[in-house]
Amino acid sequence: MAQLPTVEDVARVASVSRQTVSNVLNSPHVVKATTRERVEAAIVELGYRQNASARRLRTRKSATLGIRLDPMADGISGSILDRFLHALTEQADERGMRVMLFTASGPQGEIDQISRLRDGADVDAFVLTSTFHRDPRTEWLIANDVPFVTFGRPWGIDDMNDPQHLWVDVDGAAGTRAATEHLIDTGARRILYVGWPSPSGTGDDRRRGWESAMRDRLGWNDADLDGLHVTAEEGVVQGSAAVSPLLAAFPAPDAIVCVSDSLALGAMTAAASAGLSGLPIVGFDNTPVAAAVGLSSVEQCLGDVAAGALELLLGSTGNDIVGADLSPGEAHRLITPELVIRSPRHLPLFDRAAATNAPGNHEERERP
Amino acid sequence: MAQLPTVEDVARVASVSRQTVSNVLNSPHVVKATTRERVEAAIVELGYRQNASARRLRTRKSATLGIRLDPMADGISGSILDRFLHALTEQADERGMRVMLFTASGPQGEIDQISRLRDGADVDAFVLTSTFHRDPRTEWLIANDVPFVTFGRPWGIDDMNDPQHLWVDVDGAAGTRAATEHLIDTGARRILYVGWPSPSGTGDDRRRGWESAMRDRLGWNDADLDGLHVTAEEGVVQGSAAVSPLLAAFPAPDAIVCVSDSLALGAMTAAASAGLSGLPIVGFDNTPVAAAVGLSSVEQCLGDVAAGALELLLGSTGNDIVGADLSPGEAHRLITPELVIRSPRHLPLFDRAAATNAPGNHEERERP
DNA sequence: ATAAAAACTTTGATCGTTCAAATTCTTGGT
DNA sequence: ACCAAGAATTTGAACGATCAAAGTTTTTAT
Structure with missing residues (x-):
């Protein structure tokens, strides 16, 4: 397969300069309509795709969010974070952003990973889950000017109203x-x-x-x-x-x-x-x-939670990280959950907490 | 905060050239031991971190795996893929790789996304789930030389033994x-x-x-x-x-x-x-x-599945995508699942499939 | 008609890294 | 001593995009 086309190739085909192609892609409004159409045609003709790495190197933006995925969040309620992740990925996609996962052990490990991802210009902003009062992670992120939002309140009056700490939570x-x-x-x-x-x-x-x-x-x-x-x-x-x-x-x-x-x-x-x-x-x-x-x-309406998180991070419309400080009232979202009433499939559950773990008890017929 | 240090800065401090620093990082064996130590000290001193984007631009490698996360895999068994994702992220991390998520609607949408991520040098290889016989995605990936592995057999005799199609599955x-x-x-x-x-x-x-x-x-x-x-x-x-x-x-x-x-x-x-x-x-x-x-x-032993997937993709030791064709017998892994016997918490379940969804039935006391 | 302003386009430099080839330094055999 | 071969290191040139500033054309006001 031939080399992938670059801006240069597109420029040549459209008889314009590199920069004009770049402008068509990044600030279309500064390009004359007729020129823009010519460039767009060339882009389609060549099947041009922006090289994300080159763009990142120059702009230091990656259009990527980082989120830690714990080794295994077993148990019945473990799926909450997974569902949040699904919602986040979907909502991020709608804004042209992607989600990158990483693992870490302990808060310090997470800080190290965040630092690494950040320095490598791999990730623009982070989404943290399960934060607590005086969480070292959030303190580090604030101190180092790394944009982030947490799913979960910091649970400390002072942090809670800190406009530097963006958070979204469900109103339990x-x-x-x-x-x-x-x-x-x-x-x-x-x-x-x-x-x-x-x-x-x-x-x-x-x-x-x-x-x-x-x-x-x-x-x-x-x-x-x-x-x-x-x-x-x-x-x-x-x-x-x-x-x-x-x-x-x-x-x-x-x-x-x-x-x-x-x-x-x-x-x-x-x-x-x-x-x-x-x-x-x-x-x-x-x-x-x-x-x-x-x-x-x-x-918990995790779709709303994810939407809120992105809104705080990227603003209500755009897709760029907002570095601007928000006013205290604007720095968080409290999502109201929805009650789901089910007609029980009535399970007269029989508590056998003391039951043996031995298999082969299929002959039992018990009832309270 | 001052500009992040670059190889150049490290080189200056260690009194060597850029390339030597690069070599210490990428092929330590070609650097003399004493020099290496000097460079390593400078790296630590400056807190140098490789810029991932620059590296990617040059090498066209990203140390990142892509996997599609569907909007919502609800239902009881929906968590399987989430558990796989956890395991994959963890295992990938051990090999210094990261996992990037994306969403897509339909096979063609997924192909578009893959193509985009690939062209942008964002992702080295892909992990696909739930593949089927004559899946357009796998056909496209093979035709375009994009490395991938699937969790799930292709379920067609011909694809199943195709050494170009790496797959891992659980032996149901x-x-x-x-x-x-x-x-x-x-x-x-x-x-x-x-x-x-x-x-x-x-x-x-x-x-x-x-x-x-x-x-x-x-x-x-x-x-x-x-x-x-x-x-x-x-x-x-x-x-x-x-x-x-x-x-x-x-x-x-x-x-x-x-x-x-x-x-x-x-x-x-x-x-x-x-x-x-x-x-x-x-x-x-x-x-x-x-x-x-x-x-x-x-x-299903998803840890084993994830390990198998990475082994096929990266080889048993390394952390580089293996482009080399594997022999038919080596191109897949079939994981043997484990039976988990539980002593039932006996639930004499009462089937009320026809029950109303109306709330307020708390007065009921039913028993079969 | 003409200058000033606005709109549009192009040119060089640069982001931080690695590649390829050139250079210098070691080592060992004769 | 000397030269060849190898080891270690350096240099210039990309990778593909965007920035900043300078150049060109077009529009507007006088």
């Missing part, structure tokens, strides 16, 4: 509040909550959504709410183990709201063993598991 | 065979199979695994097997709908092997409504859903 409290209010609307009163142990930025936020709905709509006070909630580490088994005693204390709840689908599934299991297989339960994240078992859940 | 038949044999070992005899409608390369392959185990280990013949299997489109509901009549025809099966976790979950649902809630069922893909509900499944 709004999600659990919507779930709780929906349950209240359908007649529920004794609504339990299963959360993550405090402190957890995301977890505490979601719990507050349930609390505020219970308080505002039902007039419950702190004392009333006190025993209605319980916490557990993420996981189906942990959820089940935490909910069982809660159900012993509150034998006739109306519903359960959970901080995650994993815990919700655990709650379903526990409810089933307690003979409450029809108990309405709402999870969070709207994972495939929730869809599969017919669990109501809160959908 | 081995997976279902192992599942079936395991069930046989535990005493099962009447083992049903739920597959995808034919023709489906992957689906037919997996069905053959069940068939061969039934034939070889139990001596069943075609006629015996004929009514023991059923097909359904991918989906929990579809699986449930297909398995119910099967269970009516075979009221006392010993186990069910399924082509996917979605169908397996559907089968669980159907089995539960038929009063067979303890029936051993094996799915395929080992998705989070399977883990969550305690469903046995076949794990």
